[in-house]
Amino acid sequence: LFRMLFRKLTKDVYRYLQKCVETHKEFNLSLAVKHNTITNGLKYSLATGNWGDQKKSMSSKAGVSQVLNRYTYASTLSHLRRCNTPLGREGKIAKPRQLHNTHWGMVCPAETPEGQACGLVKNLSLMSCISVGSLSAPVIEFLEEWGLESLEENAHSSTPCTKVFVNGVWMGVHRDPTNLVKTLKKLRRKDDINAEVSVVRDIRERELRLYTDAGRVCRPLFIVENQQLLMQKVHIENLNRAKEERAEEERKKAEGIEEPEDPDDPPPPRYEYQWENLIKDGVIELLDAEEEETVMICMTPEDLENSRLQ
Numbered sequence: 438l439f440r441m442l443f444r445k446l447t448k449d450v451y452r453y454l455q456k457c458v459e460t461h462k463e464f465n466l467s468l469a470v471k472h473n474t475i476t477n478g479l480k481y482s483l484a485t486g487n488w489g490d491q492k493k494s495m496s497s498k499a500g501v502s503q504v505l506n507r508y509t510y511a512s513t514l515s516h517l518r519r520c521n522t523p524l525g526r527e528g529k530i531a532k533p534r535q536l537h538n539t540h541w542g543m544v545c546p547a548e549t550p551e552g553q554a555c556g557l558v559k560n561l562s563l564m565s566c567i568s569v570g571s572l573s574a575p576v577i578e579f580l581e582e583w584g585l586e587s588l589e590e591n592a593h594s595s596t597p598c599t600k601v602f603v604n605g606v607w608m609g610v611h612r613d614p615t616n617l618v619k620t621l622k623k624l625r626r627k628d629d630i631n632a633e634v635s636v637v638r639d640i641r642e643r644e645l646r647l648y649t650d651a652g653r654v655c656r657p658l659f660i661v662e663n664q665q666l667l668m669q670k671v672h673i674e675n676l677n678r679a680k681e682e683r684a685e686e687e688r689k690k691a692e693g694i695e696e697p698e699d700p701d702d703p704p705p706p707r708y709e710y711q712w713e714n715l716i717k718d719g720v721i722e723l724l725d726a727e728e729e730e731t732v733m734i735c736m737t738p739e740d741l742e743n744s745r746l747q
Contacts, residue, residue: 438488442478445490449474515548518561526553533557539726543654562656568725570651571631573603579630583617585609599638602646614638614645621647626660626719635728648725655723657716658734664745666738668720679710 453469456462481491482502489497506516524533534556536546548560561567585601587609598610611617618638624630633655635648660667715721724732735741 522557568633653725675710
């Protein structure tokens with residue numbers, strides 16, 4: 438959008454300069470550069486949602502920016518997590534509107550409009566998030582260090598190996614996939630590789646698929662080891678402490694209380710413990726729909742209790 442508006446601005450300057458040359462007038466920079474071109478163009482696009490030139494509004498994208506719904510708190514949350522399937526609303530096709538098994542935990546099964554857009558406009562569940570993508574280079578580097586064999590070396594080998602794919606590209610083969618998957622998950626929980634990296638092992642097809650790309654829907658799950666939840670009381674206390682300190686700071690700000698700063702005795706830094714810290718501490722991990730199919734998930738803490746008793 439900015440590129441298009443800037444091009445329009447330079448065209449206007451070019452036309453003005455041409456006119457000045459033809460009429461032998463003096464070139465005036467303040468008249469040549471219309472400073473409102475970019476401002477008004479951006480304002481128009483953000484106000485109407487028509488992403489493009491005002492004069493070519495028929496060919497521009499519609500609904501890119503929308504006015505946030507503030508009717509109730511719930512409707513604001515719903516509007517923020519809305520996702521649209523780019524299909525025509527006219528056809529009465531049932532298949533794309535139906536719920537799919539992979540939507541479980543990722544998409545709300547009930548929150549969808551009535552009428553034509555039913556099932557085409559979905560809402561993400563409150564805890565799920567879309568991966569923003571990270572570099573695949575650190576993962577590939579780790580694989581090379583951890584015994585990944587190239588395809589040339591292994592072309593005529595008869596021993597069974599597991600194929601390793603990174604973002605759909607076949608990188609090589611590995612002889613000990615169980616150990617590799619275990620190590621990759623450990624590294625992800627320690628925050629050595631990005632928390633959004635997905636590790637999928639298909640035992641039947643003898644494949645290990647790693648994804649670091651953007652656009653995958655992930656949902657957070659508590660990590661369980663040896664039938665024990667890794668989330669402890671100390672983590673809850675840390676979250677509560679950070680929340681109380683933030684609330685206290687906001688209260689002081691609202692009341693206008695400002696403590697005088699002593700250069701010899703600076704105030705202690707505010708205690709920060711948030712969602713990101715839980716992921717870094719290896720208490721919670723983000724799983725996408727494909728990896729979710731390869732793990733055991735229990736629905737409630739009671740299920741965990743029952744499995745321990747068996």
